[in-house]
Amino acid sequence: MVRFADGRVSSGTRDRDEVRRLYEVHGRALLAYACAFLHDASEAEDVLHQVFLQLLRDGGTEISSAGYLFRAVRNRVLNHLRGRSREAPLDEALNDRAQWLEDPSGSTETALALQSALSTLPVDQREVIVLRVWGQLTFQEVASIVGVSPNTAASRYRYGLAKLSEIWHGRT
Amino acid sequence: MDELETLLRQFQPRRPRPLPLTERPRATRPLVWLTLSGLAAAVALTVSWREPVPDFIEPKSAGLTLGSLNAHAMRSIDDLDTVLTQTSPAILPRVDRPGSVLYALAKD
Numbered sequence: 001m002v003r004f005a006d007g008r009v010s011s012g013t014r015d016r017d018e019v020r021r022l023y024e025v026h027g028r029a030l031l032a033y034a035c036a037f038l039h040d041a042s043e044a045e046d047v048l049h050q051v052f053l054q055l056l057r058d059g060g061t062e063i064s065s066a067g068y069l070f071r072a073v074r075n076r077v078l079n080h081l082r083g084r085s086r087e088a089p090l091d092e093a094l095n096d097r098a099q100w101l102e103d104p105s106g107s108t109e110t111a112l113a114l115q116s117a118l119s120t121l122p123v124d125q126r127e128v129i130v131l132r133v134w135g136q137l138t139f140q141e142v143a144s145i146v147g148v149s150p151n152t153a154a155s156r157y158r159y160g161l162a163k164l165s166e167i168w169h170g171r172t
Numbered sequence: 173m174d175e176l177e178t179l180l181r182q183f184q185p186r187r188p189r190p191l192p193l194t195e196r197p198r199a200t201r202p203l204v205w206l207t208l209s210g211l212a213a214a215v216a217l218t219v220s221w222r223e224p225v226p227d228f229i230e231p232k233s234a235g236l237t238l239g240s241l242n243a244h245a246m247r248s249i250d251d252l253d254t255v256l257t258q259t260s261p262a263i264l265p266r267v268d269r270p271g272s273v274l275y276a277l278a279k280d
Contacts, residue, residue, distance in 0.1 A: 032185035045188050101183045133180045165176045
């Protein structure tokens with residue numbers, strides 16, 4: 001049985017359809033969130049798949065909000081990082097496999113430049129920016145996922161954006 | 173800052189690759205096992221049926237009934253004796269086999 005935020009309850013095959021629907025709706029933002037921690041986008045996709053396959057397997061999961069999904073991805077990513085001997089260096093990360101952002105104009109170069117700028121931020125600022133910009137969550141929701149107060153979440157966001165602005169406008 | 177926020181929102185995270193096909197839900201697993209067990213049983217039965225069954229070896233005394241013995245006796249007592257002599261080694265313990273207990277007892 002899966003219980004959704006609007007009170008709907010579904011079971012059986014329908015559960016699986018609903019989980020797949022959630023993947024369609026939130027997949028992009030969740031991938032971006034996983035990429036806030038992992039430099040390799042395909043590694044982030046693997047983690048995302050693990051979360052959703054677990055949801056498909058679990059009968060009694062209660063999906064109360066999109067926040068649940070972001071929290072699940074965060075937990076899974078942190079576990080994944082704990083199990084890894086070292087984090088991949090940045091220069092290793094900036095290759096085609098790492099691209100998770102798409103430029104509306106189709107320019108891979110610009111998208112990778114923005115990703116590169118984002119990757120220079122501390123992870124706690126980067127994750128708040130991703131949750132806010134692409135997850136479209138409120139500071140209250142962001143704070144609940146990250147485990148800080150809404151004020152802290154908001155100030156991390158501001159600091160992060162200020163730093164990103166410097167980097168972005170200072171690039172040649 | 174708002175300008176940068178707007179810029180960021182113009183970029184979209186790419187769509188993750190589709191979820192892989194998953195295993196069937198747990199509720200169907202017993203059915204799968206039941207089906208597999210049924211198949212295994214069917215195969216075992218088929219194999220055992222197809223194995224050559226040794227033909228039943230009729231004892232030499234087959235056909236020896238009370239009626240037939242009676243008929244032999246009515247014909248001639250010697251005839252009956254001949255029939256019994258011929259069939260007895262197949263249906264009675266052999267007393268003339270050297271080394272057997274009955275052979276030893278018969279000598280005594």
